[in-house]
Amino acid sequence: xxxxxxxxxxxxxxxxxxxxxxxxxxxxxxxxxxxxxxxxxxxxxxxxxxxxxxxxxxxxxxxxxxxxxxxxxxxxxxxxxxxxxxxxxxxxxxxxxxxxxxxxxxxxxxxxxxxxxxxxxxxxxxxxxxxxxxxxxxxxxxxxxxxxxxxxxxxxxxxxxxxxxxxxxxxxxxxxxxxxxxxxxxxxxxxxxxxxxxxxxxxxxxx
Numbered sequence: 001x002x003x004x005x006x007x008x009x010x011x012x013x014x015x016x017x018x019x020x021x022x023x024x025x026x027x028x029x030x031x032x033x034x035x036x037x038x039x040x041x042x043x044x045x046x047x048x049x050x051x052x053x054x055x056x057x058x059x060x061x062x063x064x065x066x067x068x069x070x071x072x073x074x075x076x077x078x079x080x081x082x083x084x085x086x087x088x089x090x091x092x093x094x095x096x097x098x099x100x101x102x103x104x105x106x107x108x109x110x111x112x113x114x115x116x117x118x119x120x121x122x123x124x125x126x127x128x129x130x131x132x133x134x135x136x137x138x139x140x141x142x143x144x145x146x147x148x149x150x151x152x153x154x155x156x157x158x159x160x161x162x163x164x165x166x167x168x169x170x171x172x173x174x175x176x177x178x179x180x181x182x183x184x185x186x187x188x189x190x191x192x193x194x195x196x197x198x199x200x201x202x203x204x205x206x207x
Contacts, residue, residue: 008033008041013050013074016066017088021054023061045070049129054095066092068132075139082143083150089136089172090165096129137172 015031016022024042028035042064045051050070055063066074071092074080080088127135140147148156160166 008037009045009050010074010077010079012038012041012045013066013070014079016051016064017071017074017080017092018084020088020091021063021065023057023063025061027064052095065095068092068096068129068136069127072127072132072135081147081150082139083147085136086140086147086151086169087159089140090159090162090168093133093168093172094164096133133172137175140173 011031011033012027015027019026019030022030024038025035027033027042028038031038033041042051046053046064048069049067050073051064052067053062054065057063066088071080071085071088075082075085151159160169
């Protein structure tokens, strides 16, 4: 049976998320995809910001990682679990130079989640990196019980024993605190506006 273009892409992304930074040959062998296909697909995926080249390995082999956008595509395709997402994020995010202030979910959390998020999820392939990182942070909190239970405390301790892993994962989780607080403030304001509008409706209806 012929494999579709999107299936090749998601299979490559799944391999990179689960196995980490890899060469073209490692991707071909590990994901069971013909080497010429990997050679053809990786430049397309890099142009679409689904993978990025992060260095050169042994014998000059180019090393690739999944990007936040590529990670979301794979997650919403049902190919990786939240626990696998959490474990993979340090190696993915260390190549993403962003500050919390740049994330849409931090700037306007209620507007992003209620207004932009549904549209962004339907247009994942057009998503900007800061939008993808915002959504990854939301997923970590939303699916916390799932991934924490699957990973277990001992595995979490081992993962966080590396200072860089701790810094990156703490950055992602801490990045949701301010948005949640802002959402609470925005929700209260919307509640007040709703009360005012109800009063105006009652007045207009003579009740």
